[in-house]
Structures are given as structure tokens and as C-alpha cells.
Amino acid sequence: MRGCLKERKGAKARNEQQRAKELNKRGKAHRVNMILLDKEASAKIFQAPSDLFQNRRNGVDLHGLYVSEALSYFDTSVQGARDREESSLCVIVGKGKHCDDNTPKIKPAILAHGKRLGLSIEVDPRNDGRLIVSIK
Numbered sequence: 001m002r003g004c005l006k007e008r009k010g011a012k013a014r015n016e017q018q019r020a021k022e023l024n025k026r027g028k029a030h031r032v033n034m035i036l037l038d039k040e041a042s043a044k045i046f047q048a049p050s051d052l053f054q055n056r057r058n059g060v061d062l063h064g065l066y067v068s069e070a071l072s073y074f075d076t077s078v079q080g081a082r083d084r085e086e087s088s089l090c091v092i093v094g095k096g097k098h099c100d101d102n103t104p105k106i107k108p109a110i111l112a113h114g115k116r117l118g119l120s121i122e123v124d125p126r127n128d129g130r131l132i133v134s135i136k
Contacts, residue, residue: 004030038066058086062106063094063129070106071113078119081135088134091121095129107131 004027011020096104
């Protein structure tokens with residue numbers, strides 16, 4: 001995708017309009033494919049059963065996802081817990097060990113998002129990569 005878009009700039013600079021148009025079209029097709037593959041990958045990551053949650057319905061494992069994907073699955077999980085009239089939801093967000101700078105990305109995003117939704121969220125005292133959400 002980036003290669004097509006970079007080459008397109010060169011074609012435009014050389015005033016090769018037809019080539020630039022073709023490269024732009026290919027770049028956009030690559031982007032659509034990338035988005036589709038990202039969605040498929042996140043669904044597979046999310047559906048992979050975590051050992052912790054194989055026998056529990058009130059838990060969700062979000063680590064390994066992009067933040068935007070984690071927020072979407074979090075919303076779905078909270079709604080599911082409400083529908084099942086659960087009192088809490090255990091959310092694995094990870095500790096950030098796999099991030100570039102070892103700084104958690106999902107955890108602060110879920111905490112902020114939960115606050116906006118009016119949810120009470122506490123960090124599990126036994127595992128700071130896990131959050132406990134109180135469902136009201």
C-alpha cells in the first residue's frame with residue numbers, strides 16, 4: 001500500500017497522470033484488503049479461548065488487540081454481562097509487555113472508556129493486567 005502511494009507521488013511529479021491514477025487505485029485496494037485482514041485477525045484473537053475463561057462467561061480477554069478493537073469488544077462484553085445479569089466482568093487487558101515501550105495501551109483506554117460509560121472499574125489487586133468491572 002505504502003509503496004503504491006509513494007510511487008504515485010513520483011508519477012505525479014513526472015506528470016504521468018494515468019500511472020498516478022492506476023497506483024492510487026491499487027493503493028486504495030491494498031488499504032481495503034488490509035482493513036479486512038485486520039478485522040479477521042482481531043476476531044480470531046478475540047475468539048481464541050483464554051485458559052482463564054474457558055469455563056467462565058463473565059470474562060473477556062482483550063490483550064493482543066488494537067485499542068479500537070478492544071474498545072468494541074469491551075462494549076459487546078459489557079452488554080452481554082448486563083443481558084446475563086452478571087454482577088461483574090473480568091477484563092484481561094495485559095500489562096503492556098508486548099508494546100514497543102512496555103507501556104500499556106489497552107488498560108488506560110478501557111479505564112477512560114468505562115469512566116465515560118459510568119462504569120466502576122478497579123484494577124485487580126492480584127494482577128495489574130486485569131480489570132474488574134462492576135455491572136449495575
